[in-house]
Amino acid sequence: MVSGQVIYEEEHDRLKDICDRLVRDALAKAIFVIDTDGQLVTETGETEDIDTTNFASLIAGSTAATGGIADMLGEDRFPVHFHEGDQNHIHVSVIQDALILVVIFDDRSSLGLVRLRVKRAYREMENVLNNMQNKQEDDDHEEPDIFDDISEEELDDLVNDTF
Amino acid sequence: MSFINYAQREIILKIVYYGPGLCGKTTNIKHIYQGTNPDARGKLVNLETQQERTLFFDFLPLSLPEIRGFKTRLHLYSVPGQVFYSKSRRLIMKGADGVIFIADSQRARREANRISMEDLKENLDFHGYDIDKIPFVIQYNKRDLDSAMPVEELRQDLNPEETYPDYKACAIAPEGPGVFETLKSVVKQILRELKKTS
Ligand SMILES: Nc1nc2c(ncn2[C@@H]2O[C@H](COP(=O)(O)OP(=O)(O)O)[C@@H](O)[C@H]2O)c(=O)[nH]1
Ligand SMILES: [Mg+2]
Numbered sequence: 001m002v003s004g005q006v007i008y009e010e011e012h013d014r015l016k017d018i019c020d021r022l023v024r025d026a027l028a029k030a031i032f033v034i035d036t037d038g039q040l041v042t043e044t045g046e047t048e049d050i051d052t053t054n055f056a057s058l059i060a061g062s063t064a065a066t067g068g069i070a071d072m073l074g075e076d077r078f079p080v081h082f083h084e085g086d087q088n089h090i091h092v093s094v095i096q097d098a099l100i101l102v103v104i105f106d107d108r109s110s111l112g113l114v115r116l117r118v119k120r121a122y123r124e125m126e127n128v129l130n131n132m133q134n135k136q137e138d139d140d141h142e143e144p145d146i147f148d149d150i151s152e153e154e155l156d157d158l159v160n161d162t163f
Numbered sequence: 164m165s166f167i168n169y170a171q172r173e174i175i176l177k178i179v180y181y182g183p184g185l186c187g188k189t190t191n192i193k194h195i196y197q198g199t200n201p202d203a204r205g206k207l208v209n210l211e212t213q214q215e216r217t218l219f220f221d222f223l224p225l226s227l228p229e230i231r232g233f234k235t236r237l238h239l240y241s242v243p244g245q246v247f248y249s250k251s252r253r254l255i256m257k258g259a260d261g262v263i264f265i266a267d268s269q270r271a272r273r274e275a276n277r278i279s280m281e282d283l284k285e286n287l288d289f290h291g292y293d294i295d296k297i298p299f300v301i302q303y304n305k306r307d308l309d310s311a312m313p314v315e316e317l318r319q320d321l322n323p324e325e326t327y328p329d330y331k332a333c334a335i336a337p338e339g340p341g342v343f344e345t346l347k348s349v350v351k352q353i354l355r356e357l358k359k360t361s
Contacts, residue, residue, distance in 0.1 A: 005165075005166045005167070005258075006166075006167045006169070007166075007167065007168045007169060007170060008169050008170075009169045009170045012168065012169070012170030012171075013170065035166065036257070036258075037166065037177060037257055037258030038177070038238065038258075039166045039168075039175045039238075041168070042170075051205065051206050053205050053206075053224045053238075054205060054206050054208050054222065054224070057208070057222045057224075057238065057240075058208065058222075061219055061220060061222075061254070061255075064251075064254040064255075064257070065219070065251065065254065067254075068250050068251070068254060146174070146230065146231045146232075146233045146357075147230075147231075147354060147357045147358040148358060150230070150231075150354070150358060154230070155351055155354050155355065156351075158227055158228060158230060158235070158354070159227070159347045159350050159351055160347070161227075161228050162199070162200075162203055162225070162226075162227050162228065163195075163198065163199060163343045163346070163347060
């Protein structure tokens with residue numbers, strides 16, 4: 001049974017709104033929301049120079065590894081971690097083991113400000129997440145019908161056209 | 164565990180290359196990278212140690228042509244094979260839509276193949292997957308080597324009932340026979356599975 005994570009337009013837009021505000025309030029460079037399996041959910045700010053797909057998979061990998069370290073120390077998780085660079089810093093928070101909120105900032109902002117602003121955004125994202133989970137439990141039938149009437153030949157073409 | 168983003172109109176499928184250390188997982192992914200149209204592929208990430216052993220994972224994003232207005236993207240991951248990385252293997256398996264097991268055909272790696280297959284089953288189990296339900300393909304790699312075991316013997320060890328599609332491959336060769344066949348096979352299984360549940 002393949003039943004995975006679904007992001008509906010409504011929740012996507014709400015997450016995006018929260019990020020758009022957070023990027024301004026925290027004076028951040030860029031913000032990403034990534035699901036813990038490594039897929040990008042939404043992004044905002046100065047993201048042009050970043051390969052967002054790879055960025056998302058590496059953040060999810062390092063977050064998972066950090067979780068593994070927490071486990072070894074008898075902690076449930078490290079819900080927040082921070083990477084300090086010369087110019088760019090990254091603040092990472094894990095929301096209910098499902099989403100990862102990543103804030104990239106430089107010296108226009110500060111860790112204190114980012115922390116403060118993330119707190120509020122975090123709570124709002126938790127709400128969105130709860131909504132999303134309820135929705136997914138409610139209407140299982142709202143699965144995509146994209147592949148419903150696809151034929152064997154079309155499947156063949158799809159993979160053969162690519163490789 | 165496909166990831167469907169209605170806002171972006173895309174479906175992301177996660178495919179994991181599994182197998183003992185040095186069986187050729189990274190080589191498979193590099194070959195796929197080289198053989199794919201630049202428009203259809205993203206950047207290849209290799210997290211390797213100085214000894215060229217995969218430390219954490221390899222990662223390659225690919226896109227299939229649009230269908231019904233939706234983009235299908237494939238995210239290929241490989242797990243580090245060494246026994247001592249068992250934790251990171253388990254982490255990478257999370258959310259996988261399909262698995263490719265690469266076996267090393269060399270007789271000296273016979274036991275390593277078997278251990279890795281057992282390890283895979285345990286990790287799938289950990290995430291609540293059933294190996295007989297998740298799209299799964301086996302590849303017998305390094306067919307070019309003199310020390311390669313006959314396919315029948317490998318099959319006896321790893322796929323005795325021929326439950327899973329299996330392919331012979333030589334990932335190191337410039338044409339990389341078997342490499343794309345293996346990938347296509349698992350992708351088709353996943354898409355068929357999506358069709359069933361939708
Ligand atoms: N002879 C031969 N060598 C191979 C083949 N595929 C991979 N190798 C070699 O096996 C070694 C390990 O490959 P690698 O892809 O790094 O293994 P991984 O640990 O599974 O990622 C490298 O030296 C490769 O060049 C193959 O088909 N034939
Ligand atoms: Mg490798």
